[in-house]
Amino acid sequence: MSTHDDLRDIALNEFAVAGYAGTSLQRIAELAGLSKSSVLYHYSSKEALLEAAIGPAIDKMDAILDSVGKAPLVDDTRRVFIEQFVDFLLANRLEVHMFINQGPGLEDVPVIDRANALVVKLGNFFSSTVSTVEDKLRFGIALGGAAYVLSVKQDDSLEILPVDEVRAALVTIVSELLAPVSIRN
Amino acid sequence: MSTHDDLRDIALNEFAVAGYAGTSLQRIAELAGLSKSSVLYHYSSKEALLEAAIGPAIDKMDAILDSVGKAPLVDDTRRVFIEQFVDFLLANRLEVHMFINQGPGLEDVPVIDRANALVVKLGNFFSSTVSTVEDKLRFGIALGGAAYVLSVKQDDSLEILPVDEVRAALVTIVSELLAPVSIRN
DNA sequence: ACAGTTTCTGACCGATCGGTCAGCTACCGT
DNA sequence: ACGGTAGCTGACCGATCGGTCAGAAACTGT
Numbered sequence: 001m002s003t004h005d006d007l008r009d010i011a012l013n014e015f016a017v018a019g020y021a022g023t024s025l026q027r028i029a030e031l032a033g034l035s036k037s038s039v040l041y042h043y044s045s046k047e048a049l050l051e052a053a054i055g056p057a058i059d060k061m062d063a064i065l066d067s068v069g070k071a072p073l074v075d076d077t078r079r080v081f082i083e084q085f086v087d088f089l090l091a092n093r094l095e096v097h098m099f100i101n102q103g104p105g106l107e108d109v110p111v112i113d114r115a116n117a118l119v120v121k122l123g124n125f126f127s128s129t130v131s132t133v134e135d136k137l138r139f140g141i142a143l144g145g146a147a148y149v150l151s152v153k154q155d156d157s158l159e160i161l162p163v164d165e166v167r168a169a170l171v172t173i174v175s176e177l178l179a180p181v182s183i184r185n
Numbered sequence: 186m187s188t189h190d191d192l193r194d195i196a197l198n199e200f201a202v203a204g205y206a207g208t209s210l211q212r213i214a215e216l217a218g219l220s221k222s223s224v225l226y227h228y229s230s231k232e233a234l235l236e237a238a239i240g241p242a243i244d245k246m247d248a249i250l251d252s253v254g255k256a257p258l259v260d261d262t263r264r265v266f267i268e269q270f271v272d273f274l275l276a277n278r279l280e281v282h283m284f285i286n287q288g289p290g291l292e293d294v295p296v297i298d299r300a301n302a303l304v305v306k307l308g309n310f311f312s313s314t315v316s317t318v319e320d321k322l323r324f325g326i327a328l329g330g331a332a333y334v335l336s337v338k339q340d341d342s343l344e345i346l347p348v349d350e351v352r353a354a355l356v357t358i359v360s361e362l363l364a365p366v367s368i369r370n
Numbered sequence: 371a372c373a374g375t376t377t378c379t380g381a382c383c384g385a386t387c388g389g390t391c392a393g394c395t396a397c398c399g400t
Numbered sequence: 401a402c403g404g405t406a407g408c409t410g411a412c413c414g415a416t417c418g419g420t421c422a423g424a425a426a427c428t429g430t
Contacts, residue, residue, distance in 0.1 A: 037380075038377075041376095
């Protein structure tokens with residue numbers, strides 16, 4: 001893998017675990033075995049590094065939302081979307097954990113604005129069909145809960161578990177959480 | 186309210202939204218209408234401020250866990266514990282959100298070690314009865330999801346909702362997530 | 371062998387960080 | 401009226417922050 005991509009991966013990992021503000025360019029440089037100057041050669045600023053770290057994931061999720069369209073979630077459409085959603089979470093767990101938990105408090109950063117807009121978009125997507133207090137909470141718990149459980153995955157014994165099993169369990173749980181009232185009983 | 190308590194509340198709020206590393210003593214001082222020196226008069230260090238902000242909540246949750254004892258969660262015991270748990274989350278949403286999401290990455294800070302130990306203790310508490318992959322995920326989603334949804338509560342329209350309704354919905358959802366397999370069907 | 375480009379570096383910059391300290395101000399009991 | 405203490409402040413400290421810049425080093429095609 002190229003030095004450029006190495007830096008992006010290292011930065012993403014550090015941003016997710018220590019926070020954007022809590023991660024220094026010096027620290028990233030040390031982890032990459034480079035000098036701070038070299039990091040700034042590959043990325044013109046700390047913000048550019050953040051953009052490279054979480055920007056693509058935001059674009060991907062945006063694409064998923066657009067492809068599903070504005071149609072209400074019923075039957076197969078709902079099941080397919082949830083599977084896409086879970087796959088996205090599995091492939092981009094650190095990114096999601098980042099802009100879920102650091103989105104507020106990092107305002108005035110362009111890429112963070114996109115991230116926050118994405119979360120709002122996700123919320124509107126679900127609340128288009130339901131909007132009771134409980135259903136709002138259900139959506140938030142599914143999103144924040146999945147992001148959390150996948151972000152600490154590496155610390156627990158969960159890391160060595162087969163991905164397929166985790167995916168299946170996640171689909172089950174998220175489906176249960178997001179099931180419309182008409183189906184829930 | 187006293188200046189001392191004011192500072193603790195302001196710090197907790199800023200730590201939760203901007204992160205511990207992302208919050209400067211200068212910022213806290215400005216929000217309190219004081220100088221940085223005054224902040225350090227009331228609290229001897231930034232770490233002491235963190236301890237005051239989240240320490241009490243950790244002690245409270247510890248007490249709850251101890252009072253329930255090591256008995257497996259069955260029948261009424263389980264229901265009572267979940268209600269206590271939800272009430273704790275509602276009363277300490279910022280604290281929980283903090284040491285859930287900033288626990289890793291803030292090592293070497295004494296009070297954070299206590300927080301991390303608490304999360305592990307919580308995990309063991311639930312996995313004493315069940316330990317399948319799905320059940321581990323269910324616990325994590327309930328904990329991380331509830332912490333997330335309550336921490337962003339203020340941004341959404343959720344803020345003005347009656348507390349009772351939120352509490353009831355949370356109890357329902359958490360119970361559903363943490364229900365043992367024998368009950369789930 | 372040489373010129374050109376990419377990669378990388380140390381020295382340096384102003385700003386801000388957490389924290390110390392001497393001293394100012396305001397209120398309190400006597 | 402006065403000494404003591406609690407609250408608060410600006411000046412200052414060394415360290416670290418993100419970022420700039422001139423140039424060394426390494427690799428390229430010819």
